[in-house]
Amino acid sequence: MFTELNSILNTSPDSFTQGDFILVSGRQSDASFLIHHFLSFYLRARCKVCFLGLVQSFSHYSAVCQRLGVSLAQAKEKRQLVFLEGLQEGLSVFIPQDDTTGNKALSFLRDPMVGLQNLYEFVRSSVSSPGGGEEGSDGSEQWGPPVLLVDDLSVLLSLGVSARAVLDFSHYCRASLCSQLQGNVVMLLHCEEEEEEDDGDDEGSERLLKGLIHQCCLALHVQGLPTGYCRDIHGQVEVCWRRRQGDGQHTQNKVFQYKVHDKGASFFARGTSSAVL
């Protein structure tokens, strides 16, 4: 959890808006440090978290969150965290052993044309935990609103899933988690550099990015510095709020620069880096 980012976004683990769809996107920069922030933030806020870790192994996320002060292993044991490890489960789908078909949620790996419906079913079943049936005396804790975190969507595009299927998936997640269950959704998307000519078919992260920006209510765009590589400032973050007021949408943009440390990231206004001042 990055304290400076919390003050920028005006949130804290004790009070945060519910029903939010947050999009984190990076263009030629790695925005995955923000996913670690949101993961530790919502775990501290005692929400029930479903994390689709498709890109790295569980111990990578666990090691980073340990530095941010949250233990993923404990959260998993207490059933606060449902973790889908894409790499490990995906291998058993690619190379089936002993007639086991592997995790059903990742069935799109075998046939990307099918779409992400099974993945959505997995998300839906993991956030609506069987809390009603159990008695309170067995010590199962009640967790807060459900949160879905996806790292990341662009690997789904690399695996052959169409942008339309990913947009459908995000729409279903938003409808069920944000509107019905009053939870939050955070999705990470990585875009390549701007392409001059259109692709023609709906494959392409630009189309997906535009569709997701339209759906979200808070977007964090991570970019490199326009002046090039700098060791003290790793890039800039553009924060766009799309508040739905009574009289139409009201958007507000702010740009900050950031530097990623070992134990966090610091955000500052443009030109006020500690290396400069």
Next chain:
Amino acid sequence: MAAPVNSVVNSSAKCSSFNATSFQKKTRSRLISIPGTRPSVQNGQLLVSTGVTSLDYLLGGGLAVGTVLLIEEDRYDSYSRMILKYFLAEGVVCRHELFVASAQHTPDDILQELPSPILDDVAIHKPVEQPRLSHEPQDSLDAMKIAWRYQNLPKVQTALASSSRFGHYYDVSKMMEAEIREAAKCHRFYLPEHPTQSSPTHSPMLESYSALLKSLRDVIQREGFEVTAPMSKSRNILRIGLHSLGSTLWGDDLCCHDNPRHGHALTTFLYGLRALLRSSLSVAVVTVPSHLIQNRALMGRITRLCDNAIALESFKGSEREANPLYKDYHGLLHVRQVPHLNCLASQLPDHKDLAFKLKRKQFSIEPHFYSTDVFFLTSHMSFTLKQVLV
């Protein structure tokens, strides 16, 4: 991420825990050393040498076990193939196991061209004792007159000496001797030997790639490279060299069309490769002919699915060969991606403009600065020209 050094001696209780990957938090159990590896000074990951010491330095000390290094080939595939051979030669010297896959040349062709290590302190397992000259009595040859205290110490260096050294130097003008090479265990995958049966599958991965992935998985399981394998065996590293993936010889049309039909074949394979590597004690070097791939977004996706990525651009045949700025070098090296595993920040190299030069005994990668004499020469020339015109 690379396996931390002491993951292999964790007790069975720890091994049966949830994370069956090679990336585990460093605990206080005693260290075990696999020959040819060392822990990273930054975050304790297990590193192996690529065979090129300057490339090791660029990558933050070495290649982390469980990661992939992507090399974007230069136009004639000369220097990228050289780095692949350095990588495999380092594996032979450190006594790791090798896996070589190629569609164009047979793996044996690649293995026979490995450079010869410079043998100052590399122990070679010679099963036969050094033959002594018959006419000289043994005593006078062995007897030391001055350092007689050291008379009875063994003369042959033991294997421990070579494993304590990280990164070796090679002489590219000589080939590695057959007996050294054959001492290493090598698994081969030559694509024409694996006829692809066209099974009805909707997976985007091509049959050639899925055959390769299956073969890799079989080798890893059979030889016990998985992190969750039983601890009774001594552990070793598997070095995987995949030559020219994405070229048309693998059945892929990435290099032929702007919008390839099999656009997701290589990326799906790389995802499966990452899954295999993260759960085993292996490290992979993949070369891709990126100069043939026109779709930059696709190349960006391929780079994202590998952990380390460098691109080689050689001056051979280009106009830069005659440019006095580059007269000391053979080409430019671009670092496209550096991993940040188990931590938030990545360690980018200090300099972005790097050039390489292949010398006989070293492949050196240096930051490339414009040399001052050339700068002054050109500015002086433009000054005199202006004087003449006026």
